[in-house]
Amino acid sequence: MHEVKLKFIGTSDTAGTPVYGCNCTACSMYRESGRVNGPSCAYIDFGESVIFIDSGSDLLLKIREGKKFIAQFLTHFHADHAYGLLRLRHMAASVPCYHPKDERGFADVLQRPHGFRFIENRPFESIIIQNIEFIPVPLVHTRPTHGYIIKTPNKSIAYLTDCSDIEKQSLEFLKEQRLDCVFIDASYDIVYDEGKHLNFDKANKMINKIGAKEGFLIHQSHYSLSYILKHKIKLKYPYIFEGFEYKLSQ
Numbered sequence: 121m122h123e124v125k126l127k128f129i130g131t132s133d134t135a136g137t138p139v140y141g142c143n144c145t146a147c148s149m150y151r152e153s154g155r156v157n158g159p160s161c162a163y164i165d166f167g168e169s170v171i172f173i174d175s176g177s178d179l180l181l182k183i184r185e186g187k188k189f190i191a192q193f194l195t196h197f198h199a200d201h202a203y204g205l206l207r208l209r210h211m212a213a214s215v216p217c218y219h220p221k222d223e224r225g226f227a228d229v230l231q232r233p234h235g236f237r238f239i240e241n242r243p244f245e246s247i248i249i250q251n252i253e254f255i256p257v258p259l260v261h262t263r264p265t266h267g268y269i270i271k272t273p274n275k276s277i278a279y280l281t282d283c284s285d286i287e288k289q290s291l292e293f294l295k296e297q298r299l300d301c302v303f304i305d306a307s308y309d310i311v312y313d314e315g316k317h318l319n320f321d322k323a324n325k326m327i328n329k330i331g332a333k334e335g336f337l338i339h340q341s342h343y344s345l346s347y348i349l350k351h352k353i354k355l356k357y358p359y360i361f362e363g364f365e366y367k368l369s370q
């Protein structure tokens with residue numbers, strides 16, 4: 121197996137960082153350093169080909185250029201995860217897009233798939249592509265949502281966004297996998313909580329419950345980042361940012 125990596129294009133919530141016109145600690149820090157963190161999405165880079173996990177960024181189009189686009193996995197149809205499908209679908213090849221059952225979909229992409237073949241996931245049933253196993257795991261969110269267990273011959277990880285909780289069946293299943301690493305939604309700080317996502321404290325506890333060897337937080341809001349910076353909070357499982365890479369091969 122060539123070097124295979126999971127690469128994060130963005131790790132923010134839908135607002136991104138910096139938020140327009142916001143001068144909070146996190147947004148100011150981002151603005152001063154000229155960085156931009158877009159909505160959470162990632163891809164598996166095989167070198168000459170790619171598999172996308174969610175599609176909330178235009179940058180996916182650049183990455184696809186010159187590389188074979190093998191498959192798309194979608195966690196759910198909220199726009200910050202599905203937006204890129206509007207443009208990516210305009211391709212000649214028939215690319216499978218795996219997604220949870222959700223009749224509403226996003227815009228008209230289900231009715232006008234163009235280059236995509238939309239395939240509904242069966243929870244807990246494996247999909248094998250390029251010697252990698254993907255297992256959809258239902259999560260609690262405001263739309264039907266699946267996290268994905270991703271298994272290579274060397275690593276077993278889970279990509280778990282977006283979620284406000286994980287129900288017993290999914291949690292037990294995740295525990296059984298003896299995961300090397302978990303990437304999980306931690307949109308909120310511990311003061312602001314609308315109940316649609318986990319906060320950083322709940323997310324850290326969830327990684328402990330799952331029993332993964334390593335864990336990282338994604339889908340952060342500028343509120344949660346500012347809170348962490350302001351209160352100098354050291355998390356056992358920290359936030360990661362745009363450009364983060366995780367090696368899936370040896």
Ligand SMILES: [Zn+2]
Nearest residue numbers: 142144147342
């Ligand atoms: Zn801000």
Ligand SMILES: [Zn+2]
Nearest residue numbers: 196198261282
């Ligand atoms: Zn969502």
Ligand SMILES: [Zn+2]
Nearest residue numbers: 134198200282
């Ligand atoms: Zn989201």
